[in-house]
Amino acid sequence: MIKYVAALLWVTTLFSSELVMKHREHNGVGYDTGYTTLSTFLLPDQNKPIYPMFDGRFHVFDDGKFAANIGGGLRMPFGNPDWALGANFFYDYRDDGAFQINQVGPGLELLNPFLDFRLNGYIPLKSTIFKSDNTTFLHFQGHQAIVKNSLRAALPCVEGEIGSRYINKNVPLELYGSLGSYYLFSNKVDRTNFGRAWGGTASATLEIMDRFFAGIDVTYDRIFRWTVQGVAGINLLPKPKQIPRFLSQPIMRNEIIPIQKRVQRAPLINPATHEPFNFVFVNNQSGSNGTFEDPYPTLLEAQAASNPRDIIYLYPGDGTTTGYDAGYKMRAWQVLQGSGTDLPLAGTVIPAQTPGQMPIMTNLAGNGVTLEDFNIIRGIHVNGASINNITDGGVAGSYLIEYCRIANSQLFAIDGTAALGTIFTLTGSKIVRNNEFYGNGISGGGQDSDVVILAAPNSIVRIQDNYMDGQGITSSGVLSVVLGDVDMRVERNFSTGMLNIDAAIQRYNQGDNAFILVSQNQFVSSCNSGFTFFPLIPISLINGPGELRIEQNIFDNHTFSHIGIQVDTFSEITCSLNQMLNLTPSNVQINLTPLASQVCLTLEYNNNPGSYTFLNQTGDPAKYQVQAPNASLSGLETQNTGTFIISPAGTTNFVQPGTPCP
Template sequence: MKRIAFFAIFILAALYGQEEDEKVCLAPAQLTLSHHFGRGVGHKGYSSAELFFVNSQYMHVIPFVDARFHLMNEGRFATNVGSGFRYLMADDQVSLGLNAYYDFRDSRKLSTHQVAGGVEILSPYVDFRLNGYVPVGGTKHSEPLKFEAFTGNQIDVRRTTYYAFPSINGELGIPTPIIPVINTDFYVGVGPYYLFGRAVSGNKYPSAWGGKLRVLANVTQYVTLEFEMNHDHIFDTTYQGVASINIPLWKFSACRSGKKGYGKRPFYTRTLRPVMRNEIIPVRKKSDVYPLRDGSGNLINIVFVNNLAACPGLGTFESPFCSFASVPAQPVIIYAFQGGAPYVGNITMSLGQTLQGSATPLTVEGVTIPPFTAGNPVLTNPAGPAITLASQTVVRGFTIQGTGAGQHGIFGNNISNVTIEYNTINDAGFNGIEIPNHSGNVNIAYNEINRPGLNGISLDNSTNPGSAVVVHNTITEAPGSAILIRMDDPDAIGLIAYNTITKTINPGTGFDIGTEIYQGRVTISHNTTNSNTQFNVHGLDGYHVIANNQFVNTNPGASVGISYQTTPAGIDPRQVYIFNNHVTMAGINPGIVIQAFGSPDPVFAEIRDNIITTASTQGITVQSITPGAICTSISGNGAPTFTLDGVVGPINVKQTQAQYNTLNFASTGFTESGTVTFGSPCTPP
């Protein structure tokens, strides 16, 4: 009975205290500093500063402006700016409020803009709130797919997405009057919320219902403490504590007063305080792992080979084939591990296959798979080529160690669209790479070819259209030629660039780069050679651009740096553009030679801005040995001598003789013989 009596007295005291509190005054501008501890819905806590401006001078309408800045615990920020009003009615027993907000959140991968609005009904006894939030910009982001793991015969990838939820939330709030003993009023809010699902990068993320409970205590007029708990199946259960300090910015002047009654003072206080709403846009980071597919939605099929595995194997990552003989003749990726010893014998590829070594990154559908071993798998075949290509194949990341006499390292005949890159080919019995009669596109890049039996790389597209790209290769000690390309189609295109060639054996033989372009076009640029070859570049016919190369020819005998010749077999256009090359010669022949053989058709040659350094007095020579004229433009070069020799056909120079003599630097002099015409208006054919 004593406990019941004490409780009754406590309640009566609370009600009596409330009857005396009929007027509430707050500053018209309030600063609130707060910190949210723990996790919330789509965030990990934050600190806030809020400016709230309220005007209570009108009889029933209370307009307000609200601005909030938040510093997230991870160092990002968010903001809210809004305004609204509250309308007192029913003899100050009910307040109807409307508000609208603009929200912004800078999260790790999103900068999200949001519009929001809400309605609230406040009373001394119970409050109702309903808010809606609609992200309108920066709402979703997908990271590029990342390799996760090999599983069976598939490539598992991870997709990480970030997305902001549209949402609504409702709340039923129950206030208590001020309890005089502790001079504190409490507020309990409970209600549902709904997170709308999103579709991001083809993945559909579901919606979710959730519930929120919060308990707020106005400890003093200046200090507020709050506890929040949320639960939904996306963010699970989260807990937060909130501590706030409310600072009036000047003299109290925003007041509300009315008839005495239960809960009137906390009610009036709530009409002069900020809107209770979700301040932070909920953002979710979601990672999904699934098998990689191609653009048509088909699974990428990959088989594995490891000669350390038990034979025969299943071809899966967990149970690889022990040899290439078990690989099916299907368009698959063949992933070969380094193994314990060289793989012996020929690998004959099938249409559409990729042969991939385990020490080289593999990129499939934009996903890069890192190396799995430190060293390449090693191939050797005493009886033939190590690899025989098919059309639409790729060879990447192998070391070929020796093939039989007269056998190539990599070979493919009458094929199209192949890529050979990041391989090392040592001591091939014949050519390092040999592809005759190819069509389509051939790409040979980032390979190292050492000591082939004859040539490093030999390509011949016969009379087929297509392209030949040979870039970033290193070729050493090729006794014949390092790079040979032959094209005979008007739509054929060649690119030989950024290759490094070194040769110290068989002086005075072969070419560093040899091109036979009876029809088509080729560009030779940014290559570096240091060799004792016969020609650093030997180009026949067609359209050539030879530019920005560094050629060092260490052969003291009859050698040439850059040579361009026309033949009776060539077809127009016969044009060569040689510029910005640096040629260093140890021999007795010129650094650059243009010769017209066996053709009555005109030839155009532009030679500019080259530097020829030589131990002899030879520099740049243009020579016409057939009736066809040579039209040439020569300027900005530096060389020991310049020789124009119209032996049979005329040589027409675009520059006047004065320009020719002043625009070029000759340490020894200029020589003209035969028919040479300066100041000619000739143009490229």
């Protein structure tokens, strides 16, 4: 250890070296927090025609963020040896917390024992601007939502300075003072200008015994106004012996990249169009031009005046369907939003303007809401439409329906099959979540459902977190017609009072990667209960494998005693039934119809007080494969509660877990 310290001290004898620790107080140009610095400056402690320099500084702000400077340059004495010309170049870094900034800074200096002249430039590089994602809604105005958010910009800068020092040779004391000016150049964030300001500086520093120093810096500009900072520190190494003080002094420049912060108050911008979102307001207790101040009184007026991508903002008004009783036909990318529900939009959330009060609408002569493409319906009570409460209109490839109450339709609550003749054009994302359904399908004759979706190849379907009360009227909670390679998930729904089936999934035209998950649902008090999975007669000759997973579902209090999975017609299905809790004695039947090609089953940790029936109507054991410990029925019985029936006897092929489907 001693030899390393000795080597370090020997190196310092070769250089005019400084190792400085200092602290600067808060309230600087472009920063609010004080910081502590450890810096080193190296320059040869010998007479030379040109002196190379190295300068490194590391800063820790009081709030734990970091900044740094590293640079170097040359100083060259000329003419009268009391003058020197210097040039330097620095790389600067600052972590602002919101973003990280890098910049380069060239500098020139002209020095003598009594006067210093400096010119420094500061040029930020990439990532010089920041806009906060946490936009805050302020209010509506006209057809717009006014928001505020935090903007920040690193500012390019140039500064010039004249400094002078006084050295008292009788006592170890040095006084240094400087005056200067700077200009903060412009930057722009999201149409907001930053910078463009002249400023002035003044500073004074007192150094004692070539070791301790303290000073004060004062600046003023129209952006950061007056700043007054104190600084104090200590130099841990001895001063140079061989060369003049003015020649060995550290490079003087700004250490911290200036950042200007502003709060922007402006209309909320649609990132797809780079223009403000346009709101069309509707309130049946008003009557004017669709602005926030004077909403339209009817949905038909809003429909006639609206454009694609508009947000139709519907107030409950007098709490009736007056003015809201002729349905609404959406246009592409429109949002139909109820004022009683939060509206998430482009990184902000517009809070509910009438919390707990949901607008109610209907259509006495047709569908309640007719979708187009890329629509959102949120926070609307659609009630008692004479056909379907919501329909896809034959052109809706993607849509989101959430936080709605959908009740008392004559047919379907949500009908996503209107485009049956053009199914191959309707690939998209179809999401139905966090809704309430009550008593839909009044005239459906047992063929109606709460949610019926026709999903084209490569679509995504999500039916999640809904409450479905059939009230003894609705045939089934979910009826989905799936076409091809679809990723479909029916999860965390609560279904009760259904007239017929809890979840029916029909599938045409199998592709190679279809995946269907029915998970964590509760099915209670239905006349019957079950899942049906029928790939019907294929539309094309492309028939590939699919995967059906049914797991962690709860069944209780059913009138009928059958829970069924049916695999039908020219299909190869990998099916897993796991962690089912059935509180009503039932027969769980997995039926392979005569025309089916293959089913591969996995059953694990199910609790059923009734029985399980493996019904193989093909009669070929190779087509009905069941994974079980020890490849035996007894192994299956150890993993599940309930008895097993194989029909006809001997038509099930038990295999070891992990065996692939043939």
